[in-house]
Amino acid sequence: MITLTVNGNDHTVDVDPATPLLYVLREDLALHGAKFGCGLGQCGSCTVMVDGRAVFSCLLPAAAAAGRQVKTVEGLGTIDEPGPMQQAFMAEQAAQCGYCIPGMMMRAQALLEAKPAATEADIRAALEPHLCRCGTQARIVRAVMRAAQAMRLVDAVGRRAEASP
Amino acid sequence: MTATSTFLSRRTVIAGTGALVVGFSVARRAFAQQEPQNVGEEPRRPVALPGSLKDAPLIDSWIRIEATGAITVMTGKAELGQGIKTALIQIAAEQLDVAPHAITLVTADTASTPNEGYTAGSHSMQDSGTAILNAAAQARAILVNAAAARFALAAGELKTGDGKVAAPDGRAIGYGELVSTELLHVEATPASPLKDTSRRLVMGRSIERVDIPVKVTGGAAYxxxxxxxxxxxxxxxxxxxxxxxxxxxxxxxxxxxxxxxxxxxxxxxxxxxxxxxxxxxxxxxxxxxxxxxxxHSDLPESGKLYETLLALPSRDNDILHRSVALPPGGRTLEATYHRPYQMxxxxxxxxxxxxxxxxxxxxxxxxxxxxxxxxxxxxxxxxxxxxxxxxxxxxxxxxxxxxxxxxxxxxxxxxxxxxxxxxxxxxxxxxxxxxEPYGPAMIARLGAALQDGRIADWHHDVWSNTHSTRPGKAGDLLSALYLQAPFPPSPPRPLPQPDGGGDRNAIPLYVLPSVRVTNRFIPQMPLRVSALRGLGAYMNVFAIESFMDELAAAAGADPVAFRLAHLEDARGRDVVTEAARRFGWQATHAQRRPGFGHGFGFARYKNLGAYAAIAVEAEVARESGRVRIVRAVAAVDSGEAVNPDGIRNQIEGGMLQSASWTLFEEVRFDRTHVTSASWASYPILRFSDLPERIEVHVIDRPGEPFLGTGEAAQGPMAAAIANAVADASGVRIRDLPLHKERVKAAIGV
CATH class of the missing domain: 3.30.365.10 (Aldehyde oxidase/xanthine dehydrogenase, molybdopterin binding domain)
Structure with missing residues (x-):
């Protein structure tokens, strides 16, 4: 038995501890966001956040994620209440088939949480491990820049709210 | 047993346990599978109905309205990430005079939608978009006529909007109240009362794609x-x-x-x-x-792939031959281009x-x-x-x-x-x-005679395997080839002109007094191949547009001016001019920095579809041979633009995918098997290869037929890159891909 904390909720699953996290997320927790792309850490479509860092869930054994905070694209918002990253991808229409997109979003989320003032060059460099075969890269970069701006704004408003008595 | 015999046989799946030894019977039949698109089909009616209506003429095959007013639109085409669902909803909403969200779209399903063959060949807008456009307009007219009868008014006095028909006296009736089971169960007519393009509310607008929200929130999308x-x-x-x-x-x-x-x-x-x-x-x-x-298979020696292909028997066919006597003199050029297998x-x-x-x-x-x-x-x-x-x-x-x-x-x-x-x-x-079935390796040999700075004679020979082994037959399915009683693969077939397969876009759109274009179809396939976006157009346009630059250089002409001097098609001239203007071709071409080059490419996809012209600025690093695309600017005319941002997204994507093919991609193999088994051994474009800027300018043509978009950028982008590399480095590379080892070797540093 392994207990995983995913998007803030605890789940106890009965799987072989060597099972990559990706399969547990998809099959046991019915979270579709992380995708199987290569199983080799070459394409990034399985990327999720673990303790705030972007990791390839196709390579990480589920047991190694126990006791850590796992976040998937489902943890960024819902279709009815999308979060800033999701809103930015919709606003930029930054998808064609969209298969690679959730992985990109999680890498971008990890970047912006660690470095809110990330530049376009930072974003391009951070996304280097990710492949998009439809050729949507230019829109993806624009979407992440838009998300960065929105998240900085939310952050600034939050700080002002805290500062006022 | 032949593919057409009709007796039943039993074959056995040998399963893991006794209990799981399962048999299934296999009937082999001749299959007259209808594939309404991509083939030059004779019209079956005296006047052809528009788009796919000619194969499914009943209006309620496309549009159904429930008594509740709920509207369902059916398409035999499929969403592939190209945004077709959104565009088809826009078309139906516009012509039915309802909001886009009032429409439920059902895509390809053999239980409920028309048979529209394959979602391929940039045909979805032409086939299904045109069918839905006309079916919806005719459905609206039928509803208006039904309301006119109820109101005892002339149809011309009535207006539609928000799913209702309204009379000048204030009476209104919902579509759902007007429909009966028979009302839309009628054959379409050739002419439709389309809304005037000046009154478009939904078509022509970049509304957000309906499939994106579920994809970015982790919904079950695939x-x-x-x-x-x-x-x-x-x-x-x-x-x-x-x-x-x-x-x-x-x-x-x-x-x-x-x-x-x-x-x-x-x-x-x-x-x-x-x-x-x-x-x-x-x-x-x-x-x-x-x-x-x-x-094991005996695959060609990879270093001798093109020689191996050329040594195989080919079926040769002049797809264009127009000979005029040439005056003596002038200059002749010849060049041969190669494209490897790509996936x-x-x-x-x-x-x-x-x-x-x-x-x-x-x-x-x-x-x-x-x-x-x-x-x-x-x-x-x-x-x-x-x-x-x-x-x-x-x-x-x-x-x-x-x-x-x-x-x-x-x-x-x-x-x-x-x-x-x-x-x-x-x-x-x-x-x-x-x-997977790869895009075929190809060879194109071009030649031309220049006289007084103009092309007087042109010839193009293209060698290729088939560009479609799509199913229709069991033998087109990979695993069927491995069964105890295997199904035979379908005989390889060339796709006929005007769409063409290996010879797609082999006929230039330029004015050429004397011309021969020969398709050399090679039936025997060393590797399994089929349709890859653009089919032969990617290679033929790469070759033609590279050669145009070689001829322009020989003629001492500017590449864009040289193209325009040979181009009469007005819409073709428009995209060329627009791409050059937006790129700043004239202003910047003379001031190129050392190591940087400009390149141009143009084609009308299949000579029937969308027009695309692309200008590229690229930098070639002499020491490493690495090609970096600095910026790329496209102009595209897809006919009436239903969703301009959808067109931009498709063209941008096509440009980057073509850049990936052109700069990096080649399926590698040894004498027995493919060795490109992962992204490590088949590298593709990554973010570090993303140009600084990509622009797509859409020339909208309201009221003109839909021309499709999906494949229009592949060939022009390849040529624009190769031309920019030649311009930057002074060396013409005619073999794809232009990976850094090849560029470095060509430069000879």
């Missing part, structure tokens, strides 16, 4: 995400070489692994089914490690789910053609087509005939072995890389 009760997982063990045949397996060891439900073997088709997906992957790996195989390389490996129940077989698939697939599966299984339902669900990006149909056959073979259990099969990365 067949990969389908989770049915009691679903189990299958994986196929592919042979080490395509031609290898299975000798022995250690079934007992695999059977002992946790979760394994069945080992399925039929001839050299070998697969395992397990309760959980990762259990299945582990079982597949053990099965693969312990299986032994005999024999579709969807990021998500192909996937399907199949369920065999009683007399029914249901298949959830990201195939481009649910009806042709159903035909092939019927032949494969011996089930009647009416017993099989193929439902399209989205897959990872589709750029032509990839593994989608093959994996559907895999899932079906396993579902038949485990009736009552939905079986999901997803290929592994190496399966997709090694066994």
């Amino acid at each position: 067949v990969h995400d389908l989770r049915l009760p009691d679903m189990v997982h299958g994986r196929v063990v592919r042979p080490p070489s395509p031609g290898a045949r299975l000798k022995a397996i250690d079934e007992a060891r695999v059977r002992r692994l946790p979760g394994v439900l069945a080992v399925v073997r039929n001839g050299s088709f070998l697969a395992v089914v397990a309760a959980r997906e990762y259990q299945c992957v582990q079982a597949m790996r053990l099965l693969a490690a312990t299986a032994t195989w005999d024999g 579709h390389g969807s990021i998500g490996p192909s996937c399907a789910v199949a369920l065999r129940e009683a007399d029914a077989l249901t298949v959830w698939t990201h195939s481009q053609g649910v009806y042709p697939l159903r035909g092939a599966l019927s032949e494969l299984t011996g089930l009647g087509a009416e017993q099989i339902r193929c439902i399209h669900m989205e897959g990872s990006g589709c750029y032509g005939h990839n593994g989608a149909d093959d994996v559907a056959a895999d899932a079906v073979l396993l579902a038949i072995a485990l009736p009552g259990r939905p079986v999901r099969v997803q290929w592994m990365r190496e399966d997709e890389h090694r066994f």
Whole structure:
């Protein structure tokens, strides 16, 4: 038995501890966001956040994620209440088939949480491990820049709210 | 047994346990699968109905309105990530005078939608968009006439809006109240009362795509995400070489692994089914490690691929030959261009789910053609087509005939072995890389005579395998080739002009007094190939537009001016002029920095579809040979633009994908098997290769026919890059891809 904390909720699953996290997320927790792309850490479509860092869930054994905070694209918002990253991808229409997109979003989320003032060059460099075969890269970069701006704004408003008595 | 004999045979799936030895009968029949698109079909009616209405003329085949007013629009085309759902909804909403969200769109499903063949060839807007445009306009007119009868008013006095018909006196009636079961069950007429283009409210606007929200929030958006009760997982063990045949397996060891439900073997088709997906992957790996195989394919020596292809027999056909006597003098040039095998390389490996129940077989698939697939599966299984339902669900990006149909056959073979259990099969990365049908390797030899700075004579010879081995027949499905009683592959066929296959876009759109274009079709396929986005157009446009630059240089002319001097087509001239203007060709071309070059490419896709012109600025690093695209600017005319941002997205994507093919991609193989088994051995474009800027300018043509968009950028982008590299480095490279080793060697640093 392994207990995983995913998007803030605890789940106890009965799987072989060597099972990559990706399969547990998809099959046991019915979270579709992380995708199987290569199983080799070459394409990034399985990327999720673990303790705030972007990791390839196709390579990480589920047991190694126990006791850590796992976040998937489902943890960024819902279709009815999308979060800033999701809103930015919709606003930029930054998808064609969209298969690679959730992985990109999680890498971008990890970047912006660690470095809110990330530049376009930072974003391009951070996304280097990710492949998009439809050729949507230019829109993806624009979407992440838009998300960065929105998240900085939310952050600034939050700080002002805290500062006022 | 021949492919057309009609007797039944029984073949056996040898399964893992006695209880699981399952047989299924196979009927072999001649299949007259209708494939209404991509073939020059004779019209069956005196006046052809528009788009796919000619094959499905009933209005309620396309549009149904319930008594509640709910509107359902049906299309035989499939969403491939190209945004077709959104565009079709926009068209229907515009012509029916309702809001886009009032429409439910049903895509390719053999139980409910018209048969529109394949979603391919940039045909969806022409076929389905045109059908829905006209069907919706005619449906609206029928509804208005029905309301006029109710109100005892002339139809011309009535207005529509928000799903209602309204009279000047304030009376209004909803569409749902007007419909009866028979009202829309009528044949369409050739002419439709289309809304005036000046009154467009929904068409021509960049409304947000309907499929994106679910994709960015982790919804079940793909067949990969389908989770049915009691679903189990299958994986196929592919042979080490395509031609290898299975000798022995250690079934007992695999059977002992946790979760394994069945080992399925039929001839050299070998697969395992397990309760959980990762259990299945582990079982597949053990099965693969312990299986032994005999024999192998004899693949060409990779360094002599083009010589090998040229030595194979070809069927030659002049697709254009116009000879005029040339005055003496002038200058002749000749050049030969090569393109290696290239792959579709969807990021998500192909996937399907199949369920065999009683007399029914249901298949959830990201195939481009649910009806042709159903035909092939019927032949494969011996089930009647009416017993099989193929439902399209989205897959990872589709750029032509990839593994989608093959994996559907895999899932079906396993579902038949485990009736009552939905079986999901997803290929592994190496399966997709090694066994998808590739875009064919090609050779194009061009020659021309220049007189007084103009092209006086032109010839183009193109050698290629077929560009379609799509199903229709069981033998077009990968696993069917490995069964105990294998199905024969369909005889390779060239796709006829005017669309063409290997010769797609081999005829230049330029004014050429004397011209010969010859298609040299090579039936024998060293590697399995099929349709890759653009088919032969990618290579032919690369060759033609590279050669135009070579001729321009020989004539001492500016590349853009040289093209315009040979181009009469007004819309072609418009995109060339617009791309050059937006790029700042005239202003910046003379002031290029050292190491930087400008390149241009133009084509009208298939000479029938969208016009695209692309200008590229590239930097060539002399020491490493690395090509960096600095910026790329496109102008495109797809006819009436239903969703301009959708067109921009498709063209941007086409430009970057073509850049990837052109700069990096080549399927590698040794004498027995493909060695490009992952992204490590088949590198594609990454973010570090993304240009600083990409612009797409859409020239809208309201009221003009839809021309399609999806494949228009592939050829022009390739040529624009190659021309920019030649401009930057002073060296012309005619072999794809322009990877850094090749560029470095050509520069000779």
